[in-house]
Amino acid sequence: MSFLDRSLTVANPGFNRWMVPPAALCIHLCIGQAYAFSVFNLPMTKLIGITQSAPGDWKLTELGWIFSIAIFFLGASAAVLGRWVEEGGPRRAMFTAGLCWAVGFFISAIGVYLHTLWLIYLGYGVIGGCGLGLGYISPVSTLIKWFPDRPGMATGMAIMGFGGGAFIASPLSVWLMQRFSTPTHVGVAEAFIGLGVIYLIFMWVGAAIVRTPAPGWKPEGYTPPAVAQKLITKNDVYVYDAIKTPQFWLIWWVLCLNVTAGIGVLGQASAMSQEMFPGKVTAIAAAGFVGLLSLFNMLGRFFWASTSDIIGRKNTYFCFFAIGTVLYALVPWTGEIHSVALFVLCFLVIITMYGGGFATVPAYLKDMFGTRYVGAIHGWLITAWSMAGIFGPVLVNYIRQYQIDHGVPKAQAYNVTMYVMAGLLVIGFFCNLFIKAVHERYHMRTDGETALGAAAEAGAAAAGRLTGKPASA
Amino acid sequence: MANANQNGTTAWQLVLAWGFVGIPLLWGVSETVINAMKLFQ
Numbered sequence: 310m311s312f313l314d315r316s317l318t319v320a321n322p323g324f325n326r327w328m329v330p331p332a333a334l335c336i337h338l339c340i341g342q343a344y345a346f347s348v349f350n351l352p353m354t355k356l357i358g359i360t361q362s363a364p365g366d367w368k369l370t371e372l373g374w375i376f377s378i379a380i381f382f383l384g385a386s387a388a389v390l391g392r393w394v395e396e397g398g399p400r401r402a403m404f405t406a407g408l409c410w411a412v413g414f415f416i417s418a419i420g421v422y423l424h425t426l427w428l429i430y431l432g433y434g435v436i437g438g439c440g441l442g443l444g445y446i447s448p449v450s451t452l453i454k455w456f457p458d459r460p461g462m463a464t465g466m467a468i469m470g471f472g473g474g475a476f477i478a479s480p481l482s483v484w485l486m487q488r489f490s491t492p493t494h495v496g497v498a499e500a501f502i503g504l505g506v507i508y509l510i511f512m513w514v515g516a517a518i519v520r521t522p523a524p525g526w527k528p529e530g531y532t533p534p535a536v537a538q539k540l541i542t543k544n545d546v547y548v549y550d551a552i553k554t555p556q557f558w559l560i561w562w563v564l565c566l567n568v569t570a571g572i573g574v575l576g577q578a579s580a581m582s583q584e585m586f587p588g589k590v591t592a593i594a595a596a597g598f599v600g601l602l603s604l605f606n607m608l609g610r611f612f613w614a615s616t617s618d619i620i621g622r623k624n625t626y627f628c629f630f631a632i633g634t635v636l637y638a639l640v641p642w643t644g645e646i647h648s649v650a651l652f653v654l655c656f657l658v659i660i661t662m663y664g665g666g667f668a669t670v671p672a673y674l675k676d677m678f679g680t681r682y683v684g685a686i687h688g689w690l691i692t693a694w695s696m697a698g699i700f701g702p703v704l705v706n707y708i709r710q711y712q713i714d715h716g717v718p719k720a721q722a723y724n725v726t727m728y729v730m731a732g733l734l735v736i737g738f739f740c741n742l743f744i745k746a747v748h749e750r751y752h753m754r755t756d757g758e759t760a761l762g763a764a765a766e767a768g769a770a771a772a773g774r775l776t777g778k779p780a781s782a
Numbered sequence: 783m784a785n786a787n788q789n790g791t792t793a794w795q796l797v798l799a800w801g802f803v804g805i806p807l808l809w810g811v812s813e814t815v816i817n818a819m820k821l822f823q
Contacts, residue, residue: 320790321790322790323790323791324790324791325790325791325795325796327791327796327800328791328795328796328799331799331800331802331803331804332799334803334807335802335803338803338806338807470803470807473807473810473811475810476807476810476811476813476814477806477807477809477810478810479810479813480809480810480813481810514802518799596817597817597818597819598818600814600815600817600818601814601818603814604811604814604815604818607811
């Protein structure tokens, strides 16, 4: 399909770059549904029993795997297909992401209709997960190229959409299920089909709108800094050379540790607030607290990523780790003095930094490795998120359970967890501290090769395994 | 804004594009804020 070709996405003169963030948001607002998938969990445990679970109905533990598989394939597809995304251009990637995401819902609808769980694992988990990964990284490098003066703000806007997607998906999914439910039928399959159609349209609109800047384009009045800045390279690093650098792995740990600390809390926020303040925080109030966390998670993405354009990426992560450490250490004290307001305040700030970590990292990668393969490098970095998705909840759950099993009251069962999280952020602080500029031996030469890459490629080409990299990407 | 667009993107296209993503997002955020207010009741 030629209209997907990268060459046909190059913007004409007069194209307004502010059209690109809505294109990116079309993708991220849709794939952000992943954060709201849990609204389907309970209804899917009653597909046979309708009002309550019956023998043969799926269990929550079985359904929990759907999200886990999707997040695993998010990371895997972003890593493996990152180079294809970079070289094929944003429209092809967005189009494919929309197709995968929608087909994932359609196959899952068939799975619900036939009551066959592996079809949902395959649909939402594997195919939808690939849509998640492709969609997540597809607009990143395009936005950075359109906004060289404010790369943090631009990518922050898109990644804010991922946080905001759940706000739309959650009430929309509930409404669709109610619309198609009858006394003898739970409307999950129809809701999946409805979401699939809506998301397909939305994501393809994004793919149609997106444009890449013409070679050599720069914003009106923008002049790149004449003096090279220490931690902002003017060179590009090839994706497979980037992952050989210590800088990549330090940033990987920076992201992993920041996310581990936040994701565990996000998953347990409702239970934690009720157990730390028994009688003071009801289940309804706890749900409101979770909603506020999601809101600040979204706002933090835009705020911190934009701030990083002013204070620098490294300093932004120093803020996350320093402020985060203090706030995590303060949480047990808020429980001791029974201050719900301070408890909420601490976590609202913490969660802005969790979201900010996601949103600032593409610009950090751009500073370290240049713009050419930043999307693909970002794809590899997403594996840190997959890892943190396992570490975070496990840490919070297991430490809490260990405390309770050893006679610690529930109200204090999270104290050790908070200190562990603070400790993780201290490690993250030092990882960030050690990040220096990438050595010039990794830089691509003007003909598009690196010393390392050229040697590797020559060997691969000799083995007949490689068709070559494009002249321009 | 339109002046800056020359003969390319029009102001209407910008409004349409931002409205397309902004309206659903604002709706979702408002729903969340209404629910979150229960925390303070």
